[in-house]
Amino acid sequence: MPFTQRLIVALVLATATAAFAAPTGTAQQAAGSAQCANRETPPPPVDTSEQPAPGQKAPTPLEVPDKPVGGDRLGECGLILPPNSAQPPSGITAASWLLADMDSGAVIAAYDPHGRQRPASVIKVLLAMVVAKELRGDLVVTASAEDTQQECTCVGLKDGGQYTVRQLLQGLLLTSGNDVAHTLARQLGGVPNALRKMNAMAKELGALDTRAVTPSGLDAPGTSTSAYDVGLIFRGAMKYEEFAQTIKLQQAQFPGRNGGTIMLTNDNRLLANYQGAIGGKTGFTDDSQHTYVGAAERNGRRLVVVLLRGQVQPTHITAQAAKLLDYGFAMGPGGVGKLVDGAPQPKPNVVPTQSNDDKQDDVAAVDSRTGRPTPTAFGTVGLPITAVAGIGLLAGVFLYIRNKRAKAARARRQAAQAAQGV
Template sequence: MPFTKRLIVALVLATATAAFAAPTGTAQQAASAQCANRETPPPPVDTSEQPAPGQKAPTPLEVPEKPIGGDRLGECGLILPPNSAQPPSGITAASWLLADIDSGAVIAAYDPHGRQRPASVIKVLLAMVVAKELRGDLVVTASAEDTQQECTCVGLKDGGQYTVRQLLQGLLLTSGNDVAHTLARQLGGVPNALRKMNAMAKELGALDTRAVTPSGLDAPGTSTSAYDVALIFRGAMKYDEFAQAIKLQQAQFPGRNGGTIMLTNDNRLLASYQGAIGGKTGFTDDSQHTYVGAAERNGRRLVVVLLRGQQQPTHITNQAAKLLDYGFAMGPGGVGKLVDGAPQPKPKVTSTQENTETSNDTAATTSDTGRPSPTAFGTVGLPITAAAGIGLLAAILLYIRNKRAKAARARRQAAQAAQGV
């Protein structure tokens, strides 16, 4: 083969080696760019998310390099197992997900990691932190600030005393924003409660979620996803105080003027859906209608999440019921998994000798996901760069060798010519 062709082949091989390494990262980045809500929820429709004067809006949460729960969950359209029936018609949610609570299998979904606003379903995360940290019989005194929250409200009384168990019931049955503020104060104040809620979300692997108010009222930086809400609900159901409160259809609560009042659960499925074991509704102008709920049939427990849905032509809880029916009719297979915790960084291997090159290897791994960061040759990193370098080096050596051979031939021909003169 002529030298020029050999050189071209070597260079092409070197370039192709690097190019084929890139699709893992670049294809996902391209797919993310096509998903409208991969980084942030849709623009707000009112002024609720405008930063306070002198403050900047929080930066969007980082998007994990690989979708939490499985590669298919990074898709932003309809995600079904092979040969599955189509989901029921009339589902208005911009994002939804069906999963098995016990196995963690995600049965079906639509844009599961698309970032939306939670509204009051974020109270499930607050309730989970409360159930973890506070005794149910602990007595809490309400403050004037608690009673002045933007409602929906249970109707707390300034100076009124309530057990944590009663407050949890008010939080989950009637979505009391006054109760959410009271419980946040008991957790060390609203900023501290939010830190605990977000730390809990991160621990679970709910990396699309950022709570910015304990009640779910919209504020700058709020974010969650259908996948995360299912993950949080699944985690909360492991706490008995939460599981007992969320399934109550009614509960007695201390009245403002003495005596008791009756709280009625606003989750319609408790009374209308066979096997319903609890759920939480939510609404704001920016989030639209949100819902998470669960049901059990024949020993199988499913959770359904709908975000940014509409009440017409079908109420959001009825849409949830249709999806639950659909899920119970499907087999145990799935398209992904509810993880049992956030991805952990890979353990570092410490050499007995100092080596400055290890800093390059360490830099290629992110602390949040433990996965390689994209490099100039995609996400495969140093091995591919080395392979490309070797190919290029081979081409250079081939060029030098050929040049020297030509020079030697020229010298021999000159000597022969001189002898013949």
């Protein structure tokens, strides 16, 4: 092939490669993300609890952040460990789990920490956090008939019965009362308002995988959380004294339906049988399976453990949590990510100062949602157009040269014919 043609072909290939390199890279990233089965939504439900009501649509999945909250490695789907670490204990059945330092926020180890799962009753930690922030512990609340008719587990509230917020928090966190969750939600302005406050709190913390759709954790369309988020929420809740004092109680007296008092016993088994346990919360629904979040302290070091979508056979979920806590306490201070101290903040838009000579140049701004530079017109729409125009120009040059060569060949043939006397 003549040099001129080889040059044109090389230029065409280079232009086409530049035009389509970015879309190809994006497709590869999307394909990698697709390998994480629960990156956008929890697994399909096993019952009808998440079917939308007639005439309603299920909420759209929560947006997946461009960068995993807490660090790039936390976006991985499988086992995430620091270099040269021992393998975690056997018998952990959870589909997602996380171990983190409560004080430094360092994530010690994890398995699919941003995989989206259902919280079940561990979402009550988020409700309790909002209650501890907004309501006084000695505030007296009157239960309603609607409170007493919630799908149980229930403490056993009495229609018209009066309870302090502190007593209701004990019923919420020790025995996971769904009737109590509804009562507290009403006191926060009603269930829809309580859910708005819960979700606003989650977003403020940086728990961007979480959407509370019921105050109790019962499954409903759109419910979502992750092991990372549950650890983040528990860490935030423990900063409220009312919550921290309640979650560590092994027992508490509660007003009985027929007068007198009943004894509430904490369903977190680790409080009684794990050295240094300082509180935790269990949960279960058919769709979520078994969930757990809890914390313990040893030698001045506090760890939080989260397990989502676990099983209780052959080992109870709290016993699995104990094994992971032992594993975490034996590990060094290194980590694979961090529990953030608040939601990632968008960077302000930045527009460079332009002189009169460069007003036509593309201006790079910063996207207020992702904090990344927004593509310029050339980088998004202009690049493909420019590439097509370049290919067209090169094609025109190629045709011009070919026509010129053809004319020269015809001239040579005519000259040869004249020389032969034709």
